[in-house]
Amino acid sequence: MTDARRTPPPAAAAQPDPGRWEKKLRRALRTGHVCDGTCSATCQPVLIHERTSWGWLAWTIPGDGTLPEIPHQIGVLTPSATGAQRQALRWLTRRPAQRIALGTSRSLRLATVVVALVSLLAGLFALSHGISLDTVLPPMLLMPLLAQHLPHLLDTRAREYVRIAEGDPACRYLQRLTTLHTPLVQAAASSNRYELRRSAELGHTFLWQAAELLQTTDTKSVSARLIDLERLMVQLADQVAQILERTRADPTPNPANQSPRGHGPLGPLPPGFEPATRPTAARPPCTSPLKEPHPMPQHQTGVPARTTGTYLLFAHEPYYPGPGAQEINTTVVAADSLLHPQVQQPDGARIHDLLTRGRTPGEIIPLSTLTHELDGGTLWPQVGDWETVTNDLVHLVRAGECDALSLGLPEIGRALLCAGPHGQVRVVDAASNQVIIYGPQERAAVLAEVDKFLTGLVAERAFWPGDGLLPPIFQQS
Incomplete structure (x- = not known):
């Protein structure tokens, strides 16, 4: 199966194999239960699973011959799945076991009956050859029990790496996201560009987060977060489309249009300033083609106004x-760089929201200050993975995809900026054997030096946060 989502499934399934859907339909009619008007809520219909790189879509087979419009079930595999964990996808989408009914509420797997018969014959054969009953009886009893209960235990284990959404509202929403995610996967598969691979990874992450929300709650209670995820996915798909369009228009870069390393339009750049190519034109914002745009209020009661710069x-x-070159151990970027599609989202957008609420224009906010504001870091899990976000920012800076002030701070100054606004750094003077304490005043002095340097750079040329930025997340009151 390919990664292209198929709606309706029969038509798309016929692309690689024209008889595939009909073959599946005949098998279901012959061996399984097909949905019809007499189905109850407890019926388990036959499902056709369409596997993808990120999970699967499961389609029902209506008994009236019509084609299903939405999936019956959508499963999303964890984005960080290992090779062994990816086997959970194949295990959970295997054919259902054939069962033998025992009354109205109980049944046995056909495999259990077969294993029991084989165990019995093997046990009788072993007893006839003089093997004691104490040796033969435990395996005879254990094998049927394993055949009956082991698949259920493996199902439970496999579901730890998968989020499954069921029901029409949840599947309709995830179906829209998979439609947007499909071109990301196809673009990444046909290119080795980091931006395209990263976009596919982000799209998979958005699917996982949405499926996790829909698995435990209904769509209404998490509608605001689902809208944010869909908006980010739309922007990501638009970004990939623009990258592909630029690649087709200009497949090879023109060295004549690139500035020498370390030089900008106004001459040599100061030490520590990472140059980057500016975008040639601003791109219009993209709205979802799948739904009407939702009005997002610019200001919420009780929420501080957003600050730029x-x-x-x-x-x-x-x-x-x-x-x-000098060692670079600290970086300053524009807050809007957190909205770059190559930064893990929506984590970057959430941190951006913290950086731009109730601040002073031009303010430099150390990451340790955010940690202090988030109750000493205990609230970071509700915001995002700051470590992955900062690693993505470093990669972005080194690739020249945004402007940054790259610094090689001395050990004490760097430690002060990492210690928080009220932290202290204690240093033992080897000569006098005395402890020297550096605190908030020294930290403020280091920030003032960085601010002085940054002000000079910004006065010459404003920081470019990157190209194709995602929209900010509007915090709900």
Whole structure:
């Protein structure tokens, strides 16, 4: 099966094999239960599973001969699945076991009966050859029990790596997301560009988050979050379409249009400033072709107004931009860079919301300050994975996809910025054997130096946060 979502499924299923749907239909009519007007709520209809790289769509086979419009079930595999965990997808989409009814409420797997007969024959054969009953009896009893109950245990284990949504409202919503995700997967499969692969990964993450919401709650109670996820997916699909369009229009970069490394339009850049190519034209915002745009209020009662022109400062693993270059261990980026599609979303958008609420224009907010504001970091899980977001930002800066102030701070200054607004850094003076304490005043002095340097750079050229930014998330009051 391919990754293209199929609606209606029979027509799409006929693309690789014209007789596939009819073959599945004949098998279902012959061996399983087909939905009709007499079905009850407890009926288990035959499902045709369409596997994809991110999960599966399960279609029912109506008994009246019509084609299903929406999936009966959609399963999404965890984005970080290992090779062994991906086997959960194949296990959960296997053919249903044939069962033998025992009364009205009980049944046995056909495999259990077969294993029991084989175990009995093997046990009798072993007894006839002089093997004691104490040795033969335990395996004879254990094998049928395993055949009956082991598949259920494996189902439970496999479902830990899958989120399954059922019901018309949930499946309709996820069906729209899978439609948007399909071109992302196809683009990533046909190219080795990082942007396209990352977009497919983000799309898979959005599907996982949506399925996780829909598995435990109804669509109405989480409608705001579902709208945010769909809007992000639409923007991501639009970004990929624009990348592919630019690639087709200009498959090879023109060196004449690129500035030398370390130089900008106004001459040499100051040390520590990472240059990046600016976009040639602003792109209009994209609205979902699948639904009417939802009005998003710009201001909510009790929510601080959004501030523009703020910056995020964060420390990271040191790297060297080039041979003989100074170590870079701290980076400052525009807050809007968190909305870049190559940054993990919606985590980046949520952190962006924190950086732009109730701030001062031009303010530099260290990551440790956000940690302090989030109850010492205990609320980070509700916001996002800051470590992955900052790693993505470093990759973005090093790839030249956004402007940044890259710094090689001394050890004490870097430690102060990581310690939080009220933290202290204690250093032992080896000469005097005394403890020197650096606190909020010294931290403020380090930030003032960074701000002074940043102000000079921004006065010459405003920071470019990147191209194809996603829309910010409007926080609900």
